[in-house]
Amino acid sequence: MVINTAGLTFKFGDQTVVKSLSLQVPEGSIYGFLGPNGAGKTTTIKLLLNLLQVQQGSIHVFGLELQSNRIKILSQIGSLIEQPAIYLHLTGKENLLNRALLLQLPASRVNEVLNIVHLTNAANKKAGQYSLGMKQRLGIALALLSDPQLLILDEPTNGLDPNGIIEVRELLIKLVNEHKKTVFISSHLLAEIERMATHVGIINNGELLFQGSIHDLEALSKPLIQIETENVADAANYLKRNNITVSDITDQYIYVPYISKQQMGEINGLLNQMGYTVYSIAKQQKDLEKLFLAITQTA
């Protein structure tokens, strides 16, 4: 495990922001850390970077205890927390050169990362004149500068346009696949995470509600049959009387848990027999977005 926390709890005054968190981030994974705004994501990330002191529980990164190996661990982490930290009176390149100075990296590395995030043309422009997306890309460049083993990114696609989001996603996938890096990425948007994450942790009100591979998460989401018919309410009642579970009814559709193709045919026949015209009937995978909402709202 690259990141391993046990019983991590953090309080701001009386308020418990992180509750007994046990994160397990395997090497070579893209770990999507999901949760609504205010769920405790940023606090967790600050704990992982030793910006907040651990009050209860433990954090191990690369198998080493964080507090006692702080410098060694931090030298292998690149991070972007909330809005990027950029000196607006310096140019994009100067921002990177300053960090390269602190990390004792050659200036040539600065040009490399500028190229990676497509900021070469804007390198000598004051960062204060950058658009939100460019600032975000500069923030990612700063995180990548030291070529770290572990990238910790807090909402890295904030403010990026769709193209930018795709670029960042492809870059992260490439880093993991080709360079054996590990990426820990937080977001409140599942749609963004599910396209790249190999592992997912879902947090709400400071509690970890789900943790596992993306396949585990998909397995949780049971398929449904979506039936479009006339007189939805009556048809649904009729199905119930025939001992068929109806999980949801909307103005247009009835939803029934999917069991098999045969069962889907039987339902179709049943409704037609009773004179309810079926306009459409199809198997539907409950999307992860709804699942995410369900997980975070029931808690």
Next chain:
Amino acid sequence: MKGFILSFRSEFYKSRKTAGFWSAIVLPLVLCLLVFIGFYIKSAALAPDPGMLLWLKYAAPILGVMGTFLLPMLIVFIAYSVNSIEHKADTWKTLFSLPIAKLSVYSAKYLYALTLIFLSLALFVLFTVSFGNLLGALKPELKFRDYSMVGTLIQLYFKLFLSSLGILSIQFLLSLLFRDFLKPMGIGFIAIITGGILAGNNWDYAYLFPYSHPVLALKMLPKHSAHSTGMPTITIDLFTHEIYVALIISAVVFIGGYFIVLKKSVK
């Protein structure tokens, strides 16, 4: 140690294009230039003065304005400036997640502010001496050549530097803790005025109040005693008790500040 040097160099790299850095250079230049111009215009009236008196007349207004008001203001501004660079850019979190010890980051920043004050005061010595000699060259009737004040000026400004340590450490900590401009500036401004009043009224315990120190440092001197025999001399007692108080306060606040930084959650 390496982390400290890297952080210190980075402080210079970041701030070299900011008002905080340039104020330390421009302030001595402008002030000395103004007095230079004043003396140049009024040279006829000053021509009868002997060399030593001339140098004193020339250095005194610069020292006076500096000690009573400008130096404390400069300290408040520089302490604010080196910290606000991080507040504005939201970079405290990156500074403290660098693979560099927190003590190195913190002390490099403090020492950088200290260096800027030192630089500014050193430039005061340099500009006072150079402009004085330039005046002597341009207006030979002014007897600047007859006396050298370099040694005295170095001692005076070094004493001013030491007397500023207490204020600097307090202002540095305030600027580090408060993001907003008004708090450190407002507190500093009120304290400077209070310090000036206390020292100006010869209050017995003014030496315990750091914001009085620059005024006190100059007040006790220079006692230029005209000896009956030969050249008059100026003696400067460098380590007066307000200087000790300034040194103690700066050490205590610096160490205390470090523990506050350690405990403080980084925003």
